[in-house]
Amino acid sequence: MNITGKALAQINDTLGKLPPERGGILVASPKGVIVEFCLDQKNKGSRDEYTPDHEGLTRALRLRTERGLELAGFAHSHPGVCCPKLSLQDRAYAREILENNPHLASIWMVVVDDNGVHPWLVSASGRTQKGDVRVVVGRPRR
Numbered sequence: 001m002n003i004t005g006k007a008l009a010q011i012n013d014t015l016g017k018l019p020p021e022r023g024g025i026l027v028a029s030p031k032g033v034i035v036e037f038c039l040d041q042k043n044k045g046s047r048d049e050y051t052p053d054h055e056g057l058t059r060a061l062r063l064r065t066e067r068g069l070e071l072a073g074f075a076h077s078h079p080g081v082c083c084p085k086l087s088l089q090d091r092a093y094a095r096e097i098l099e100n101n102p103h104l105a106s107i108w109m110v111v112v113d114d115n116g117v118h119p120w121l122v123s124a125s126g127r128t129q130k131g132d133v134r135v136v137v138g139r140p141r142r
């Protein structure tokens with residue numbers, strides 16, 4: 001997962017500090033570098049699972065796709081250090097995003113817990129694989 005230092009800091013400063021479960025969308029440049037994390041401001045999470053504010057996130061995404069950016073995935077927090085993997089609900093949500101965005105071959109589903117940031121690449125075929133965090137230095141080219 002290629003990401004700018006700024007976007008990674010946005011994740012760490014929000015999901016990494018706020019109580020779980022919170023979430024938001026990852027937005028990438030046309031080159032596929034994640035350049036921004038937009039926190040779901042409305043949903044403050046619950047004791048169970050994070051439920052996204054679809055309307056707010058769709059609005060936030062629309063503003064960015066108008067500037068040539070693209071949805072890259074979704075990041076959310078899990079409590080503690082127990083579960084850096086995607087839950088069944090997370091996988092179902094990833095499938096839903098992919099079904100609603102048929103032009104995307106895959107998306108990043110990022111779990112943040114007390115140990116840090118855990119990226120998972122979920123493809124439209126249903127395959128899920130573990131990714132690495134690669135911080136892109138400098139300004140990504142559009």
Ligand SMILES: [Zn+2]
Pocket residue numbers: 076077078086087090
């Ligand atoms: Zn989850």
